Amino acid sequence: MSTIALLLITGWRLYLCSVNNAEPARKAADLRSRDIERGLRRAEQLCAARGARLTPVRRRVLELILAADQPVGAYTVLAELQSERGKLGPPTVYRALDFLLAHKLIHKIESASAFVACHDIEHPHESQFMICDDCGAAEEIHDEAIVQSLRRLGEDRGFAVARQVIEVRGLCPACRTAHH
Numbered sequence: 001m002s003t004i005a006l007l008l009i010t011g012w013r014l015y016l017c018s019v020n021n022a023e024p025a026r027k028a029a030d031l032r033s034r035d036i037e038r039g040l041r042r043a044e045q046l047c048a049a050r051g052a053r054l055t056p057v058r059r060r061v062l063e064l065i066l067a068a069d070q071p072v073g074a075y076t077v078l079a080e081l082q083s084e085r086g087k088l089g090p091p092t093v094y095r096a097l098d099f100l101l102a103h104k105l106i107h108k109i110e111s112a113s114a115f116v117a118c119h120d121i122e123h124p125h126e127s128q129f130m131i132c133d134d135c136g137a138a139e140e141i142h143d144e145a146i147v148q149s150l151r152r153l154g155e156d157r158g159f160a161v162a163r164q165v166i167e168v169r170g171l172c173p174a175c176r177t178a179h180h
């Protein structure tokens with residue numbers, strides 16, 4: 001009994017070691033491309049349910065934003081599309097971005113004039129962002145208390161709050177570690 005258990009444990013440990021060392025970069029890339037695929041599929045379903053058309057250009061723009069580590073500027077998207085599809089003007093990209101924003105598939109980081117993909121598209125929400133001054137990474141946060149508090153402050157003043165832009169700037173955990 002104990003011999004078998006020991007063998008299993010040893011085998012398990014060896015297996016774990018080999019998994020951990022097996023091309024972690026490729027694994028991360030696989031995971032990532034699965035995330036992107038899933039994001040695109042959800043967006044397609046949502047658009048279909050709303051009777052909106054996720055055209056190839058809109059889909060590709062969303063894919064580029066989903067694939068990016070950081071918020072993406074319109075001109076980065078434009079340059080990429082031009083390299084793939086040849087001549088294509090800024091209005092095409094802006095129209096695609098407007099569509100994605102209107103359907104809340106992406107959010108705009110106002111202080112960086114850049115766009116990030118939303119990972120909770122099924123649930124319409126106001127969000128807040130924490131943006132790293134060093135690497136540019138933007139983390140989306142949903143804090144209903146902040147949303148309600150601002151709405152109430154608006155109401156107290158007879159101000160109709162239509163849109164909230166809350167962007168907090170600082171250093172992300174990775175950059176803080178790197179700075180020490």
Ligand SMILES: [Zn+2]
Pocket residue numbers: 107117118119120125127140
């Ligand atoms: Zn969101």
Ligand SMILES: [Zn+2]
Pocket residue numbers: 132133134135136137171172173174175176
């Ligand atoms: Zn950072």
